[in-house]
Amino acid sequence: MSVTQQYLFDTYRAQHxxxxxxxxxxxxxxxxVxxxxxxxxxxxxxxxxxxxxxxRAALGRWLNGRPHASC
Structure with a gap:
């Protein structure tokens, strides 16, 4: 059963x-999210x-090849 079919079934049951x-x-x-x-x-x-x-810091370290000072 697809998500849409389940939704329609639940809607029908709730209505009744x-x-x-x-x-x-x-x-x-x-x-x-x-x-x-x-x-x-x-x-x-x-x-x-x-x-x-x-x-972004990890990508910067990886692309530049140098260590990054953390906060």
């Missing part, structure tokens, strides 16, 4: 039981690593 319709697939995707990003930043801070700019 007098419940609110479920959110459409993909409605909250960006919210989940933002929460994941915030969670990863939080874990970095708790672990004592910089929360921002780690990827």
């Amino acid at each position: 039981h007098g419940e609110p319709a479920p959110p459409a697939p993909g409605t909250h995707d960006w919210q989940v 933002r929460e994941l990003r915030e969670y990863r930043r939080f874990r970095a801070v708790v672990a004592g690593r910089p929360a921002r700019g780690r990827l």
Whole structure:
């Protein structure tokens, strides 16, 4: 069963039981991405690593071939 078929089935069932319709697939995707990003930043801070700019600093070290002073 595809995601669309499952959504239509759940909507039909909710309508017949007098419940609110479920959110459409993909409605909250960006919210989940933002929460994941915030969670990863939080874990970095708790672990004592910089929360921002780690990827850019790593790419800069790799491309330039020299060590980068960390904060």
